[in-house]
Amino acid sequence: MPRVLLLHQTSLGKKAIVAVTGVVMFGFLTGHMLGNLQVFRGPEALNHYAALLKATAPLLWGTRIVVLTSVIAHIYFSMMLAAQSGDARPTPYAKRENNTANLASMSMRLSGPTLGLFIVYHLLHLTLGFSPTGVHSETDVYANVMSSFSIWWLAAIYIVAQLMLGLHLFHGAWSFFQTLGLNHPRYNALRRYFAAGITLLIVGGNILIPSVILSGYRTQAQLDAETPAAPADDAPVEARNIVVE
Amino acid sequence: MELKSNAPTGPIETRWDRHRFGMKLVNPANKRKYKVIVVGTGLAGASAAATLAELGYNVDAFCYQDSPRRAHSIAAQGGINAAKNYQNDGDSIYRLFYDTVKGGDFRARESNVYRLAQISVQIIDQCVAQGVPFAREYSGLLDNRSFGGSQVSRTFYARGQTGQQLLLGAYQALEKMIDAGGVKMFPRREMLDLIVVDGRARGIVTRNMVDGTMEIHMADAVCLATGGYGNVFYLSTNAKGCNVTASWRAHRRGALFANPCYTQIHPTCIPVHGDYQSKLTLMSESLRNDGRVWVPKNKDDVGKKPGSIPEEDRDYYLERMYPSFGNLAPRDISSRGAKTVCDEGRGVGPGGLGVYLDFADAIKRVGKAKIAERYGNLFEMYEQITAENPYEVPMRIYPAVHYTMGGLWVDYNLQSTIPGLFVLGEANFSDHGANRLGASALMQGLADGYFVIPATIGNYLASEGGGKLYEKRPGVDHAEAIKVRDEVSARLDKLLHSKKPTRTPASFHRELGKLLWDNCGMGRTAKRLEAALARIPALRQEFWDTILVPGTGEELNQTLEHAGRVADFLEFAELLCKDALHREESCGGHFREEHQVEEGPEKGEAQRNDELFQYVAAWEWKGADAPQVLHKEALDFEHVKPSQRSYK
Amino acid sequence: MAGDAKTMNLRLHVWRQTSVKDEGRFEEYAAKGVSPGMSFLEMLDVVNEELITTGKQPLAFDHDCREGICGACGVMINGNAHGPQGATTTCQLHMRSFSDGDELWIEPWRARAFPVLRDLMVDRSAFDRIIAAGGYASVRTGSARDANEILIPKQNADSAMDAAACIGCAACVAACPNASAALFTAAKVTHLAELPQGQPERMRRVVRMVDQMDIEGFGHCTNHRECEAACPKQISVAVIAQMNRDYLRAKLIAPADNENAGSGG
Incomplete structure (x- = not known):
């Protein structure tokens, strides 16, 4: 049997799997975020991008399979490791103080499951089309996004989920260097900056979408693209006016 | 009883080789049939257990700590000597031999010391191969420093943690053999007696310190590597658990105790700061390489801030008294110097029991960074304990009991007067004479364990009992074993049920310690020793009448453990004072105030009496009600002619 | 010695457990007249001397060299391993790190791999x-x-x-x-x-x-x-x-x- 398939037998092996699958998801997230930012280039750009993805079945399904496998492995082995750690200290301390553990590191086992739930919701909402707006178009991704994020609580769910993602990424993106043994005294300090930077970028980019849409702001490209079309039914007119000014 | 040292004669350079060649070997196929007990897992014990197992013997190893890695060798800071002459500064095996004999004030066996110097070279090779991270130069070569009164740089070190690193090397070798099945390790076991059957050491009685079970272990030979007896003074630099029990019990079973009065007082310890104090902390002697020792010239200045005392009012007494060695004068001499100036009322700090160790000049000379690199961890430790910053104010130091040169008498094969009982490391008396040089304890422990005992124990096993000792090994149900175990149990029972249980073991220990420090410490007189000898039996009686130990013997009971150790210290202390009283001379760690040089430049220095006392004093136990009997092993000095030790 | 003049009184909550099989519980003790120059273990020594003289079982804890190198000692003090001061073993922790009236929770190391043998002692x-x-x-x-x-x-x-x-x-x-x-x-x-x-x-x-x-x-x-x-x-x-x-x-x-x-x- 290939040795890599035996890795899961030990705690360090499991951790390596969690780290590598984390890196995969992290790569996916970067692409996902960049793709979604197309929304600010108007409906045509975003819909075209979506159509392109769908038209390239190997790319779409290849990505889906890799990501899905990663998600499942990541969750499965994290749970096994968490169980191992739970067993490792049957009697808790009456008093306990943390010195270096931070919100991000301590909340991995909270942010992780939350993100898991969110992913399910996200897929139901925007991929499978069970949208609270009641409207879902297979081709007009732009409209789906715009209509959803104009609803404040729906936007809020996404924003909160992104903050959770931020916590998870901030620790995860540092942690995987350690777990995979990627360290060097000269560059160790950079790993934290990297984690912070990449977290800000991904989470920032992602949060931008619902928050900007909710605020009613439209880029010139969006306006240009939207002018010929009828304005979205429920978009408040005054909101647009403010921006046009 | 005649003491046969079995030390070889002839050219000293080849004595050990010739002796080894003359020894019988155990057939490799037979080694696994033998069982050897090793008590103690410090440098001597761990290295012996690992090496004997590697040779093929079955080894049962014991320690009172929870892990063999914690034996007190771990606390040695400064380094280990070896005659490598890597620095090309004139060192040689002969010079290390010479320095050690002279440093020991001509009270050690030349043959043993020469062997030690020879083996020192192999020890470094062995330890480096094990991965001991000795300090290196930028070239990648091993670094050396000059240490403890030596004029060559022959000390190898691993920061301030040399003992730790050497012990971990031996511990790792031991763990490897445990994994391989050659050693069975018994941690948290305290040896409480020795079992002698048909005149041979055959086993030990231990108490399992976790649940109180009394255990009998039988073997074909027993090695004691149980350390020194410095804790008889209560306050010492030894670990809290260090004790004399194993040695003392062996003594009571027939092993002679040699030179107990040779106790080393280390000059650089952090002074006592309160009644509650539980131990003294050593600051590595290496500090004296850069620190200057001084006290105020005038008594009136002792209360002043050290910085406010001008240069001309300071007495750098070691530099003044010993111009060529200065602050690096040997331990006994530096310690006595501190005592002298404090006795004159010029000591600093609480109770006037302290002298300054000042780094101001060194910081000025090489910079704070360099000093921090050399001694950073020691300075931190000092600040941790005293809340004073030694970069800014001079350290205060005072001598403290540190090492004991005396111990069970052994011959050249490290065998005691009980056949089959071998004694290694600090527990024996053999190599340091009346005073040990810095960085030599680690050397001796490892020499005994790695190199001497593996050779000599084979000779014993191969020649005794027709080479078939294992066939006659008594079982754990042997009548003598049961008898000894029952005696031990009865003794513990007595500790648990005294007539009027009112005083704690610690309170007795503290009182005994103070009694010895005052009367048998750095300076001894017949009068004070007699006073101590008068007081000790009374104290011992009081101990047995009023000792208070809560709980039972069938559980983890640290008070009971302590009480047992104090009980043995109370017996041993008497022998210590008796030996000190009988030795009417001053030598090394034994300074009798009546015997000082009275005239000339060496005035006030120790006055040896070679004519009457050039011997090892080995005491034989004659029962609790009879005084011990003195036996003498005469010492010959063919190579290093006794002279007045001069460090002027 | 700096700061040795004033003494303090502390309240200790110490984990007591008679053996591996015992369940264990916290018990409260008063540590009186503690000098800031004492080490943490010396403070426990003082408490223990008092316990012994009143016929009670002293607090069992591992310790040996008391100079921070043997690794024998170690307890959790208010949720910190070896107490609040960094880079310090319990034996090298001094009471000047605490103040008069402090309440201390003292617990053994807790891990499945380290069964508690008695009070603050674990099997490592x-x-x-x-x-x-x-x-x-x-x-x-x-x-x-x-x-x-x-x-x-x-x-x-x-x-x-x-x-x-x-x-x-x-x-x-x-x-x-x-x-x-x-x-x-x-x-x-x-x-x-x-x-x-x-x-x-x-x-x-x-x-x-x-x-x-x-x-x-x-x-x-x-x-x-x-x-x-x-x-x-x-x-x-x-x-x-x-x-x-x-x-x-x-x-x-x-x-x-x-x-x-x-x-x-």
Whole structure:
């Protein structure tokens, strides 16, 4: 049997799997975020991008399979490791103080499951089309996004989920260097900056979408693209006016 | 009883080789049939257990700590000597031999010391191969420093943690053999007696310190590597658990105790700061390489801030008294110097029991960074304990009991007067004479364990009992074993049920310690020793009448453990004072105030009496009600002619 | 001595447990007249002397050298392994770190791999077994070549020493939210991995030691770095990265006979 398939037998092996699958998801997230930012280039750009993805079945399904496998492995082995750690200290301390553990590191086992739930919701909402707006178009991704994020609580769910993602990424993106043994005294300090930077970028980019849409702001490209079309039914007119000014 | 040292004669350079060649070997196929007990897992014990197992013997190893890695060798800071002459500064095996004999004030066996110097070279090779991270130069070569009164740089070190690193090397070798099945390790076991059957050491009685079970272990030979007896003074630099029990019990079973009065007082310890104090902390002697020792010239200045005392009012007494060695004068001499100036009322700090160790000049000379690199961890430790910053104010130091040169008498094969009982490391008396040089304890422990005992124990096993000792090994149900175990149990029972249980073991220990420090410490007189000898039996009686130990013997009971150790210290202390009283001379760690040089430049220095006392004093136990009997092993000095030790 | 004049009174909540089988509970004690110059263990000594003279069982705790090197001592003090001061063992912690009227919760190290033997004493023999699994460089006594034939760059010797400074006190496990022994194990792996003498057994060692660590029932490392903060010898979590790297190398790249060398422990 290939040795890599035996890795899961030990705690360090499991951790390596969690780290590598984390890196995969992290790569996916970067692409996902960049793709979604197309929304600010108007409906045509975003819909075209979506159509392109769908038209390239190997790319779409290849990505889906890799990501899905990663998600499942990541969750499965994290749970096994968490169980191992739970067993490792049957009697808790009456008093306990943390010195270096931070919100991000301590909340991995909270942010992780939350993100898991969110992913399910996200897929139901925007991929499978069970949208609270009641409207879902297979081709007009732009409209789906715009209509959803104009609803404040729906936007809020996404924003909160992104903050959770931020916590998870901030620790995860540092942690995987350690777990995979990627360290060097000269560059160790950079790993934290990297984690912070990449977290800000991904989470920032992602949060931008619902928050900007909710605020009613439209880029010139969006306006240009939207002018010929009828304005979205429920978009408040005054909101647009403010921006046009 | 005649003491046969079995030390070889002839050219000293080849004595050990010739002796080894003359020894019988155990057939490799037979080694696994033998069982050897090793008590103690410090440098001597761990290295012996690992090496004997590697040779093929079955080894049962014991320690009172929870892990063999914690034996007190771990606390040695400064380094280990070896005659490598890597620095090309004139060192040689002969010079290390010479320095050690002279440093020991001509009270050690030349043959043993020469062997030690020879083996020192192999020890470094062995330890480096094990991965001991000795300090290196930028070239990648091993670094050396000059240490403890030596004029060559022959000390190898691993920061301030040399003992730790050497012990971990031996511990790792031991763990490897445990994994391989050659050693069975018994941690948290305290040896409480020795079992002698048909005149041979055959086993030990231990108490399992976790649940109180009394255990009998039988073997074909027993090695004691149980350390020194410095804790008889209560306050010492030894670990809290260090004790004399194993040695003392062996003594009571027939092993002679040699030179107990040779106790080393280390000059650089952090002074006592309160009644509650539980131990003294050593600051590595290496500090004296850069620190200057001084006290105020005038008594009136002792209360002043050290910085406010001008240069001309300071007495750098070691530099003044010993111009060529200065602050690096040997331990006994530096310690006595501190005592002298404090006795004159010029000591600093609480109770006037302290002298300054000042780094101001060194910081000025090489910079704070360099000093921090050399001694950073020691300075931190000092600040941790005293809340004073030694970069800014001079350290205060005072001598403290540190090492004991005396111990069970052994011959050249490290065998005691009980056949089959071998004694290694600090527990024996053999190599340091009346005073040990810095960085030599680690050397001796490892020499005994790695190199001497593996050779000599084979000779014993191969020649005794027709080479078939294992066939006659008594079982754990042997009548003598049961008898000894029952005696031990009865003794513990007595500790648990005294007539009027009112005083704690610690309170007795503290009182005994103070009694010895005052009367048998750095300076001894017949009068004070007699006073101590008068007081000790009374104290011992009081101990047995009023000792208070809560709980039972069938559980983890640290008070009971302590009480047992104090009980043995109370017996041993008497022998210590008796030996000190009988030795009417001053030598090394034994300074009798009546015997000082009275005239000339060496005035006030120790006055040896070679004519009457050039011997090892080995005491034989004659029962609790009879005084011990003195036996003498005469010492010959063919190579290093006794002279007045001069460090002027 | 600075600050020794004033004494303080403290309230202690100490974990009491008579044996492995006992359930254990907190009991309250008063520590009176504590001098700031006392070490933490000397403070416990004083409490114990009082307990003994009143015929009660004293608090059992491991300790030996009392100078911060043997690694025997160690308790949790108000949720901090070895107490509030960094880079310090319990025996080197001094009472000047506390103030009059403080309430202290004193607990043993807690981990499945470290059963409580009595009060504050735990069984850390799991650490010995991890070392026995591979934490050594094999050398037959007497067979070593001259020490200076092995040249070791000072940087390597220094970083080996940094890792080798571990005293095996187990504060890392105690402080770790997962009760992981990664720092301890990695320190030994790194010590030997930094040196040429450690190379021949390097892959085998890391696999066997990590396996043993799992067998003992420790948790796994999630990089909180609490161990590093608690370590009295300030061993860096960089050693954990080193161990992880070596482990993955051994498992994925190294020649196959090393791969299974550790199976079965």
